[in-house]
Amino acid sequence: MKQIQLHDFNGGIHPNENKIQSTTLEILNANIPEKLILPIAQHIGAPSNPVVKPGDTVLKGQLIAQGEDFVSCNLHAPTSGTIGEISLQPVPHQSNMTATSIEIITDGKDKWLEHSGLENYLNAEPEQLIKLIQQAGITGLGGAGFPTHVKTSIPASKIDTVIINAAECEPYITSDDMLMREHSQEVIRGIEILCHILKPKQCLIGIENNKPQAIEALQQAIDKLESNAYHIQVASIPTKYPSGGEKQLIQILTGQEVPNGGLPADIGVLLQNVGTAHAIYQAIDKGEPLISRITTVTGDACQQPRNYRVLFGTQVKDLLAQANTNLSKVSRLVMGGPMMGITLQDTNTPVVKTTNCLIAASKHELPDPAQEQACIRCGMCTQACPAQLLPQQLYWFSKSSNLEQAKAHNIGDCIECGACSYVCPSNIPLVQYYRFAKGEIRQANADKLKSDGAKKRFDTRTARLEREQAEKDAKRKARSEAAAKKQAEKKAQEAANPTPAADSNTVAEIDIAALQKKLDATKLGIEKSKTKLAEAIASDSDKVEILQGALEKAQTKMKDLALKIAQAKKASKATPEATDPASETDPLIALKEKVLAAKTRMEKAQERLNMAKEQNLDTVDALQMGVDKQKAKLDAAQKTLEEASQ
Numbered sequence: 001m002k003q004i005q006l007h008d009f010n011g012g013i014h015p016n017e018n019k020i021q022s023t024t025l026e027i028l029n030a031n032i033p034e035k036l037i038l039p040i041a042q043h044i045g046a047p048s049n050p051v052v053k054p055g056d057t058v059l060k061g062q063l064i065a066q067g068e069d070f071v072s073c074n075l076h077a078p079t080s081g082t083i084g085e086i087s088l089q090p091v092p093h094q095s096n097m098t099a100t101s102i103e104i105i106t107d108g109k110d111k112w113l114e115h116s117g118l119e120n121y122l123n124a125e126p127e128q129l130i131k132l133i134q135q136a137g138i139t140g141l142g143g144a145g146f147p148t149h150v151k152t153s154i155p156a157s158k159i160d161t162v163i164i165n166a167a168e169c170e171p172y173i174t175s176d177d178m179l180m181r182e183h184s185q186e187v188i189r190g191i192e193i194l195c196h197i198l199k200p201k202q203c204l205i206g207i208e209n210n211k212p213q214a215i216e217a218l219q220q221a222i223d224k225l226e227s228n229a230y231h232i233q234v235a236s237i238p239t240k241y242p243s244g245g246e247k248q249l250i251q252i253l254t255g256q257e258v259p260n261g262g263l264p265a266d267i268g269v270l271l272q273n274v275g276t277a278h279a280i281y282q283a284i285d286k287g288e289p290l291i292s293r294i295t296t297v298t299g300d301a302c303q304q305p306r307n308y309r310v311l312f313g314t315q316v317k318d319l320l321a322q323a324n325t326n327l328s329k330v331s332r333l334v335m336g337g338p339m340m341g342i343t344l345q346d347t348n349t350p351v352v353k354t355t356n357c358l359i360a361a362s363k364h365e366l367p368d369p370a371q372e373q374a375c376i377r378c379g380m381c382t383q384a385c386p387a388q389l390l391p392q393q394l395y396w397f398s399k400s401s402n403l404e405q406a407k408a409h410n411i412g413d414c415i416e417c418g419a420c421s422y423v424c425p426s427n428i429p430l431v432q433y434y435r436f437a438k439g440e441i442r443q444a445n446a447d448k449l450k451s452d453g454a455k456k457r458f459d460t461r462t463a464r465l466e467r468e469q470a471e472k473d474a475k476r477k478a479r480s481e482a483a484a485k486k487q488a489e490k491k492a493q494e495a496a497n498p499t500p501a502a503d504s505n506t507v508a509e510i511d512i513a514a515l516q517k518k519l520d521a522t523k524l525g526i527e528k529s530k531t532k533l534a535e536a537i538a539s540d541s542d543k544v545e546i547l548q549g550a551l552e553k554a555q556t557k558m559k560d561l562a563l564k565i566a567q568a569k570k571a572s573k574a575t576p577e578a579t580d581p582a583s584e585t586d587p588l589i590a591l592k593e594k595v596l597a598a599k600t601r602m603e604k605a606q607e608r609l610n611m612a613k614e615q616n617l618d619t620v621d622a623l624q625m626g627v628d629k630q631k632a633k634l635d636a637a638q639k640t641l642e643e644a645s646q
């Protein structure tokens with residue numbers, strides 16, 4: 001094994017390891033329980049979207065929830081069975097919250113969906129391999145569950161060094177250790193695939209020196225490689241907590257520090273957990289999605305501590321039962337390690353992609369936290385902090401909800417390792433204060449993002465409405481300008497080419513002239529009829545009645561003609577000076593029109609009066625007077641007409 005120059009990080013502690021208990025037995029496949037509970041958010045990013053419904057039958061490895069966003073992850077059936085409820089179930093979380101989960105009622109057949117891996121990953125392009133990793137639903141198995149396809153999508157040109165995190169520094173946890181001991185070749189194969197994607201100059205496997213068997217197994221697997229093109233090396237590092245922290249391991253192996261607020265890629269490094277490398281091997285070489293993981297089941301209450309390959313969704317109670325756990329002895333049940341893990345309240349909580357350990361601890365083993373005392377400003381927390389923070393200051397800022405100061409003192413760089421709490425002589429649960437403050441900051445950021453988004457939407461809408469109004473105004477202006485231009489052009493054309501062509505006015509004039517001619521003839525006829533009638537009356541002729549009838553007929557015809565002439569003149573917009581032949585020739589017509597107009601006015605006044613009465617308005621009296629006046633006018637007009645007609 002080539003010696004690699006190692007560096008150290010500030011702080012750190014040496015708690016009791018308690019690893020030996022779970023490494024005496026080989027890894028065992030955990031039983032398939034009667035049901036599995038699979039949360040749709042077992043990763044960082046958007047929850048996956050269920051693609052099955054209750055009653056569906058599924059095969060092992062079948063997709064049951066799709067990660068639709070890029071930062072999301074697919075979820076597959078860990079065994080064959082029938083989909084039960086899709087409902088809220090307890091999930092691993094500090095606050096013992098529930099979340100949407102898919103239930104599978106297992107059928108015990110464990111029947112696989114047909115699948116196959118690549119014959120030779122070397123023939124595949126990196127993009128194809130990343131796609132397969134994405135389809136397999138692989139997340140980082142060592143930390144928070146960041147989707148692996150996202151992490152590996154970083155441009156290869158940016159990465160000089162790939163670091164495989166096999167430190168497993170937290171007490172009790174031995175799942176990576178046992179994986180490396182028993183599946184070292186597969187792990188190295190997965191690392192080779194990762195290197196084929198990222199093309200680093202070197203690949204370092206960082207592993208604490210308290211795992212000699214794993215170190216040896218990995219070295220043997222590397223020695224068997226035909227060509228170690230990417231210089232994969234095992235780097236045995238001193239045992240110190242938390243050497244497995246991302247920034248701490250990078251510092252140990254490269255001597256470089258990840259910049260504040262930056263990413264390992266900023267200094268050319270990409271870090272993956274050793275279990276993730278194994279999952280990559282399974283996905284690419286065997287075509288198997290991520291459906292299970294190795295989980296350490298340990299603690300004083302557990303009579304058979306060991307590592308199990310556990311199907312995701314297996315409830316903690318089933319795993320504890322298989323490990324012959326004396327539940328009456330369990331004082332605290334921890335998922336994860338004693339430093340960074342979470343205390344479970346509900347044994348129905350399922351094992352998920354990030355569950356590396358389950359500690360069924362006795363009271364003696366993990367005693368209840370001692371009474372919190374006042375800070376004595378001893379500074380031990382500062383000495384222990386691997387992130388070079390000032391835990392004591394962060395404690396004050398978190399306790400007083402002074403979030404601005406907490407941020408200014410880089411609380412975001414706190415990896416929640418718990419080293420400060422571990423050394424604090426005043427038993428102050430420092431990490432809990434930091435977690436609370438970080439949660440508050442996250443919420444405040446989310447709220448700000450939300451309000452910024454709302455403001456942005458409002459501004460965008462206002463701008464859109466203003467733009468639309470401006471466009472409408474511009475169109476309206478353009479239309480009116482076009483109409484004016486057209487009108488001007490028409491006038492200019494008419495001026496340039498006066499045409500004698502008959503327009504509507506001319507036609508109307510022709511009609512009026514014809515009517516006038518008829519009217520004149522009728523008038524003449526009436527005069528003659530009157531003369532004849534007078535002679536007949538004088539001679540007491542028996543033709544009086546006939547002549548009388550003819551005269552009346554002629555007079556009616558004359559009135560009609562006069563009316564038509566008046567209407568034709570009106571239609572042809574005759575000039576105001578034009579004389580009204582009807583009124584000129586026969587005042588009866590004008591009187592009739594007056595009667596008609598008076599009648600219309602009176603009807604309208606009556607309508608208004610009726611409405612006022614219906615609505616019980618106080619204008620009724622005034623309107624009644626108006627109606628009376630109109631009625632009087634109508635009566636007067638009718639009387640005048642009658643007199644004129646005689």
Ligand code: SF4
Nearest residue numbers: 375376378379381424
């Ligand atoms: S270790 Fe505890 S008591 Fe000492 S300074 Fe830090 S918070 Fe205060």
Ligand code: SF4
Nearest residue numbers: 385414415417418420
């Ligand atoms: S929990 Fe945070 S503040 Fe405390 S030692 Fe770890 S990194 Fe430092």
